[in-house]
Amino acid sequence: MKDDRLSAIRHYLFEKTSASIHEIAEAVGASLPTVRRDLLTLETEGAVHRTHGGARIADSAGIEAAFEVREQTCIAAKRAIGLTAYADLRPDMSVFLDAGTTVLQVARRIRMNPLPISVFTNCLAVAQVLTDIRDVQVTLLGGRLRSRNASVLGALAESMLDRLWFDQLFLGASTVGDDGCTYTMDEDEARLNEKMITRAARTTVLADASKFGQRATYQVTRLDDRLDLITDDSLASHWLDKLAQAGCRTRTVGFDADESAELDGDAA
Amino acid sequence: MKDDRLSAIRHYLFEKTSASIHEIAEAVGASLPTVRRDLLTLETEGAVHRTHGGARIADSAGIEAAFEVREQTCIAAKRAIGLTAYADLRPDMSVFLDAGTTVLQVARRIRMNPLPISVFTNCLAVAQVLTDIRDVQVTLLGGRLRSRNASVLGALAESMLDRLWFDQLFLGASTVGDDGCTYTMDEDEARLNEKMITRAARTTVLADASKFGQRATYQVTRLDDRLDLITDDSLASHWLDKLAQAGCRTRTVGFDADESAELDGDAA
DNA sequence: CAACTTACGATCATAAAGGATCAAAGCATG
């Protein structure tokens, strides 16, 4: 199918940066003329740059592709976590959705089965997913745009939070360190996340097991009795013990490995 | 029953992201023509995106789909107007881009030929176009999301403007009435537009000739000596007289079909 | 500078998919 092939070529070029036509043709299992046509399409879209004998990923498409790749990693776990988080929603709630691929899954669930809620977010992708849904009132935080995860940050965003209050906050995390704290890769994002927590009656952190045990630069918050956590059931038990000891209300959700396998397969 | 099947297809596509017609037909136990009809229905609802041989779940259909239809009307004029507006930009300026299809063309120009500027906008589509461009600092206004033109509105957006100041504002308009005033179709948008004008050293209204002589509900501003206007050269001369009389600095730009063909590629 | 190699674009044939029309079956209503 053409669409899948285009997507596959983009991902292939994202990983390899540049590749020959032959290489691409073999990778996606298509003939050379077809690959040429596809590259022509992708070039007009601005996603790739064609060269003699091959093609290179366009600079601007790099971040976009990186976002797609991150969204696809641990997709089954993220989906399951998103479903559990979604189940916490009740009509007429005021919910804040943080920027991140796991939280984005909650937004997708809402899009699938809308209920009358007010959604606040600092993530353009979330806003985009929830556009045009009856009963869902979307409010976007203002501020400086950070392209990596399509979020808004900065002093403007922080001061806007001062005037808002949420029943529920779903918070993402880049990593969860051995010290039992969540981390992000951006200073402003960390500060904004901290502030979100102070503006929500209840905060639920969404983080799949693969994020545990790593460390990013900027600490956000300790996972203690102020917070809920939803993760997947592949998390090592010593983590669960540590979390329980800290008083963090943890829920683990199961997910089917088949689902992720299926979705990995359709890339090629 | 039809509704059950539509729901089943939605859920199936949500899980799989994309699937072939055969796959869907087998999954829901219906014939191929039926599945096609269902997908047609779902596509008009904006729930899925059809491709050759299959369909995929609509991720971001909201913003671009609603926009694209209107974007194509008078596209040549809008592009020419956008180019002229772009030529007014200088490095290190602070520019506000209003929400609208004509102003969006300015953003596309900036993407094609970036220069170091700060861009402020209340339009998600503009923000999206200007994502990932080195040298272009994008700041998005916060507020309630209005899906029709992917803009943010409301008290939050207005109060955010109080703390900002721009060298240049490019303002769109739904219509320009016989009274020489610009109009929009939304009350909040009109109020926000008014406020934008007070926060900018210079305001340039972008409106192609087709918008003149119509009337929408909410008045924004009079086209007088406080404002610049860029329109196309198909505007009737009695309009030009009227604008000159009001003191509005008006520029008309020519456009021909060749120029629009030149820029077809940058749409995505 | 010339010849050879390689890649590119165009055209064409083929196979698959989409759209349209039509007939039949199910359901509601008079």
Added chain:
DNA sequence: CATGCTTTGATCCTTTATGATCGTAAGTTG
């Protein structure tokens, strides 16, 4: 119970996409 409407499935025809072949252009090497 009959009639009419909606819905479904089958067949036709058109469109689209893909892959092969050929001529041409470009790049490389002697």
